Amino acid sequence: MAISSGCSKVRSALVMLAVAALTVVGAVTVVAKTTTAEAAAGILAAGVEDDGADCPVPNAPQTSNSRLPDPFRKIDGTRISSKSDWRCRRAEIRELAERTVYGQKPAKPATVSGTVSSSSITVNVSDQGRSASFSASVQLPSGTGPFPAVVVVGGFGADTATIRSAGVAVINYDPLAVGREGTPRNNKQGAFYSIYGASSSTGILMAWAWGVSRIIDVIEQSGGNIIKADAMGVTGCSRYGKGAFTIGVFDQRIALTMPVESGSGGVGAFRAIAGESGAQPLSSAYSEQPWLGDAFSSFTGSPNTLPIDTHQMVGMIAPRGLFIMDNPSIDWLGARSGSVAALGGAEVYKALGAGDNITYWSDVQDGTHCAVRPEWRTPMQQFLQKFLLKTGNAAGTMRISSRKAGNLAEWRDWQTPTLADGPTTPPTNPPTTPPTTGPTTPPTTPPTTRPPTTPPAGGAxxxxxxxxxxxxxxxxxxxxxxxxxxxxxxxxxxxxxxxxxxxxxxxxxxxxxxxxxxxxxxxxxxxxxxxxxxxxxxxxxxxxxxxxxxxxxx
Incomplete structure (x- = not known):
């Protein structure tokens, strides 16, 4: 069986103008506003949501593989050989992830408008004859702006006190306004589904990601007097950690992604989750909420047939900053599988010369779900300085708890290539096929709050x-x-x-x-x-x- 083609976006040649050069000393950098030092470090985000939007993506045959798929092997069977090749290889992984795991993320809507103030951001979207609006609150740090900012999904993620004390603003984003939980798959609700239909096969993690992309659109349009659009981060914990991970994967304008305890449907490798004792099963993650795309239902019992796995999504964030925080004390969170995915994705970072831009940290003492942990404070401060404030250059690290340590050697049958530096070659045949809708996959982390088993009486x-x-x-x-x-x-x-x-x-x-x-x-x-x-x-x-x-x- 072949996984049908059809690019997730209308591919635009304008993207090529924004990413005219990808290769710098030892790393791939896709940026809009870049200083020489920042480019050499390879630490900035792209100036566009999807810099590989013009890359053609062919059909992919469905095969079975118990090991993590080779992130460097293209759909046609050849392996990439230069850093410039990664841009279109990344586009292949993105397309496959949309088709099989998350569902389609539509391109930027026809109209996006809104306002940015020192206390709030409003977003108004119109597309396909339909409109929707939502907003987010803003908390600025002390000092004089404009400020970099971290979007906190659901108001619940990495330590916001540490973020603000570093001189970074906090944007509290209500994802439920964009993709509501507690709805059936055939009647999804929220701003995303008001535009793209309640029966859309896109899961709400991708809807949440779409919402943050629209917030960034508004920040870009605002002129950057309050918040810097080119210095954006995202964080979230538990199911909001799944959301933060998805947001960072699918918008290359996010400079720093910080998922916390995201569990199944988050960072944890699908193939490893299936065999990790006590981890939330994929079938449970899929059915708990419509977090993941509808198409993932075909893979909950057979993850080995997935053409991708989450280590490749980790790699999609490269060379941008990634700080994965995990908890080895709760089996349900599948931290061993999280370490497998992080180790596999770190190989992409290394191949791109950006190995210092990823941290995975599960070596913590406090086992409370979503706790603020002292072990994470210093590495987070360092990455905030490096990727958002652009004043530091601390190296990332892998601090994996011995209680939940994955062994990458058991999960791969491929080796990391040495990628040559070289210019980016534009694809010769951008696809013209209109976008198709793909599936999504639910997270497996236990929710922080559960609704009452019996709804209250009417009017109450x-x-x-x-x-x-x-x-x-x-x-x-x-x-x-x-x-x-x-x-x-x-x-x-x-x-x-x-x-x-x-x-x-x-x-x-x-x-x-x-x-x-x-x-x-x-x-x-x-x-x-x-x-x-x-x-x-x-x-x-x-x-x-x-x-x-x-x-x-x-």
């Missing part, structure tokens, strides 16, 4: 909270669920434990920081359909044990 709402506690503080994620009738606004009341003080909140307005606090919806998450949910969160000092939120519809 309910709230549940999950806590990620560390020494001296915690993050709370609160899920608000409508009853049998929709709500057009909500208020959640929470009494904080003694000594707890809120320092940060996202996707909500709040009445105070201590004691009895009321949280109310913001403009984009007040309307909740019957039986559906939205989430907000906050960070606090102290302990979060014993909180019992209540919800009132407005």
């Amino acid at each position: 709402c309910s709230a549940t909270v999950s806590i990620n506690q560390w020494t001296g503080g915690f993050v709370a994620t609160v899920r608000v669920t409508a009853g049998s009738a929709p709500v057009s606004g909500w208020t959640v009341s929470v009494t904080l434990p003694s000594g707890a003080t809120i320092s940060n909140a996202w996707n909500t307005n709040r009445s105070g920081n201590t004691g009895a606090v009321q949280f109310t919806n913001v403009s984009f998450n007040g309307n909740i359909a019957a039986g559906q949910s939205t989430e907000f969160g906050f960070q606090s000092s102290g302990t979060g044990a014993g909180m019992a939120p209540t919800c009132a519809a407005r």
Whole structure:
């Protein structure tokens, strides 16, 4: 059986003008605004969302291989020999990933507009005769901008205090406004599906990635007076870590990708997940939420027939910055498979002369899911400086826990080539086939919050909270669920434990920081359909044990 062709985007010759030269000293760099030092280090993002959009991608025969596919072998069976060859090889991997794992990511819509302020970003999109809007909140660091920024998926990822103290802004992105969880595959909801159809076979991880790409479009159009479009990062934990990984893979304008504990459907190699004891099975990851594309259903029981695996998606981020944070204490997260994928993807980084641009770190003591860990603080600061602030050049590292250590030698039957430097050769026959829709794959990480098993009564709402506690503080994620009738606004009341003080909140307005606090919806998450949910969160000092939120519809 052949996997059908059809490029995921309308290939544009204009892309070639943006990437006229790829080869620099020891690394491949695809950039728009580049200084000599930055180019030599190979650390910047591309100036376009997909720099290989003009590369033709042929049909791929479906075969079975229990080892990780060779990232350097093209669909026609030949292996790449120069660094310039990677651009179109990467385009092949991207296309295969869309067809079999994630689903199609449409090209930039016909119209994208919006605003950027010191507190928010608004996005308005029109395409194919349909329109949708969403927004994100902004938290600037101290100092004078414009600032680099990290998109925090779901407001929940790497330590935002460390990010802001480094002089980097935080963009709190509500992915559920773009691709809602808790929906059936044939009736997906959110801004993405308002435009591309509720029955789209694209999974919500790719929808989330599309949403961040539109945020970057708006930042680019804003003139960069507040946020720098060429110094963007992304992070997220658990299922939001799956989202952060997908976002970094599929938009080359992301300079630094930082997924945390992403589990099955995230960084973890599909082939390895299938055999890792205690890891969330691929079938479970696919069915838990429509995170992955519909087409992945064909591979949940036979990952060996996938033409790609996640080590190649790791390689798709090269030579840009990648900091993968993993947790060996929770079997469900499949950290051994995560290390396998990281080690395999690191071979692409090495071949491109960018081996210093990737870090994988699972050697941690605190086993709490999505905890803020001291072991990650210094390497994160170094990568923020290197890829976003462009003031450092620290080398990445592999710190793999002995409890969940993968052995790449067991998973590959290929060797990493020595790629020659050389000019990029434009493809001679850009495809003209209109885009087709591909599949997606669900994440396997346990969600941070689960909805109530019984929806609240009509006209009412309910709230549940999950806590990620560390020494001296915690993050709370609160899920608000409508009853049998929709709500057009909500208020959640929470009494904080003694000594707890809120320092940060996202996707909500709040009445105070201590004691009895009321949280109310913001403009984009007040309307909740019957039986559906939205989430907000906050960070606090102290302990979060014993909180019992209540919800009132407005």
